[in-house]
Amino acid sequence: MLFLLFKIRNERYCLDVSRIVEVAPMVIFKKIPHAPPYLSGLFNFRGTIVPVIDLSALLYEEPCRPLLSTRIILVDYIGPNRKRHILGLLAEHVTETISRKESDFQAPGVEVEDSRFLGDVIFDEEGMIQRVEVERIPPQALQEYLFSAGKDEAVDSE
Amino acid sequence: MNQKEDDIPMNCWREIGISGDFTCPRLLELVHCRNCSEYNKAGRQLFDREIPKGFLEEWTQNLTGTKETETLDTTSVIIFRIMSEWLAFRTVYLQETVNMRPIHYIPFRSNNVFKGVVNVNGELLLCVSALDLFESTRGEGRAPSGKTIYERMLVISREGERYVFPVDEVLGIYRLPLSELSDPPVTMSKTPTNLVMGIFNLLDKRIGFLDDEKFCQSLKRSCAH
Numbered sequence: 001m002l003f004l005l006f007k008i009r010n011e012r013y014c015l016d017v018s019r020i021v022e023v024a025p026m027v028i029f030k031k032i033p034h035a036p037p038y039l040s041g042l043f044n045f046r047g048t049i050v051p052v053i054d055l056s057a058l059l060y061e062e063p064c065r066p067l068l069s070t071r072i073i074l075v076d077y078i079g080p081n082r083k084r085h086i087l088g089l090l091a092e093h094v095t096e097t098i099s100r101k102e103s104d105f106q107a108p109g110v111e112v113e114d115s116r117f118l119g120d121v122i123f124d125e126e127g128m129i130q131r132v133e134v135e136r137i138p139p140q141a142l143q144e145y146l147f148s149a150g151k152d153e154a155v156d157s158e
Numbered sequence: 159m160n161q162k163e164d165d166i167p168m169n170c171w172r173e174i175g176i177s178g179d180f181t182c183p184r185l186l187e188l189v190h191c192r193n194c195s196e197y198n199k200a201g202r203q204l205f206d207r208e209i210p211k212g213f214l215e216e217w218t219q220n221l222t223g224t225k226e227t228e229t230l231d232t233t234s235v236i237i238f239r240i241m242s243e244w245l246a247f248r249t250v251y252l253q254e255t256v257n258m259r260p261i262h263y264i265p266f267r268s269n270n271v272f273k274g275v276v277n278v279n280g281e282l283l284l285c286v287s288a289l290d291l292f293e294s295t296r297g298e299g300r301a302p303s304g305k306t307i308y309e310r311m312l313v314i315s316r317e318g319e320r321y322v323f324p325v326d327e328v329l330g331i332y333r334l335p336l337s338e339l340s341d342p343p344v345t346m347s348k349t350p351t352n353l354v355m356g357i358f359n360l361l362d363k364r365i366g367f368l369d370d371e372k373f374c375q376s377l378k379r380s381c382a383h
Contacts, residue, residue: 027217044218046225
């Protein structure tokens with residue numbers, strides 16, 4: 001399996017590429033007043049309004065630095081109501097992929113409520129890489145209103 | 159060899175690497191700096207620059223448009239000419255294109271299709287004449303077009319079997335959308351040994367798409383007796 005590597009602060013994380021629709025560079029977001037700080041805003045992605053979550057702000061309360069390597073990972077997100085949406089994830093150092101087997105991953109052993117989207121771990125010569133589970137990224141508070149006011153196609157029963 | 163040198167200079171490839179004095183111990187193993195993680199890392203750091211002016215505006219605009227998608231159902235083919243006939247063969251089975259070289263005749267084995275053996279990079283490969291193969295399967299003669307440009311030999315490899323055959327010209331490698339493939343003329347497809355499974359147009363040429371399985375089988379048969 002192929003995984004996209006990225007960094008949040010200086011920690012490395014990865015995401016299964018089969019969930020990725022596209023990787024786009026930074027754009028100007030439409031701010032949402034009163035939204036939590038980790039919600040960067042909205043942007044027009046090929047005709048669809050896509051909300052973007054800043055993973056750095058979500059984990060460390062500090063937004064991603066505005067560099068060329070900071071990119072929007074557009075993922076295929078299946079909401080709690082089993083509907084499919086495109087969700088943008090802002091992360092740093094989105095420049096590399098890595099090929100690993102599912103069996104190479106090990107359970108981290110701990111799970112913290114506020115970062116429960118961080119899953120199993122692999123390591124290479126440079127250290128550990130933790131896998132990110134797309135569905136678990138939006139915090140409970142956000143899930144309630146994320147994509148709640150939309151009419152999208154239902155997910156095929158897989 | 160595996161120790162991590164802490165004193166790797168910045169831009170080490172310019173000092174001790176391929177653009178420097180070649181003293182880097184890793185070069186022994188890696189041969190070229192492009193195989194080294196330090197070099198890779200330095201390249202990726204180029205992306206850690208600040209976003210240039212106008213970039214955000216440009217991309218905000220770019221991403222609003224729909225993406226131009228290519229036809230997914232395509233296959234890569236190498237297109238070549240034998241006499242006046244343009245043919246295409248799937249690139250996955252192409253191993254190499256080499257210059258013309260002498261064919262060593264094998265007494266009692268060579269026939270009109272199996273011509274002998276050819277030396278390709280020190281290996282002796284079976285050389286067949288695709289021209290004679292078509293002549294014998296289709297049984298109709300064609301006049302040479304008379305303007306030979308570049309003769310080449312194609313080395314193909316399919317399921318562990320390798321053959322070399324001379325062609326009169328190689329056009330190049332193209333991506334062929336399978337939807338553009340039309341059936342070969344009925345008179346042709348009725349022949350049991352027909353090797354062309356479809357026809358398509360490219361650059362004002364009508365090109366026959368070879369059935370790789372049948373083609374290789376025919377080659378094998380010619381070499382067998």
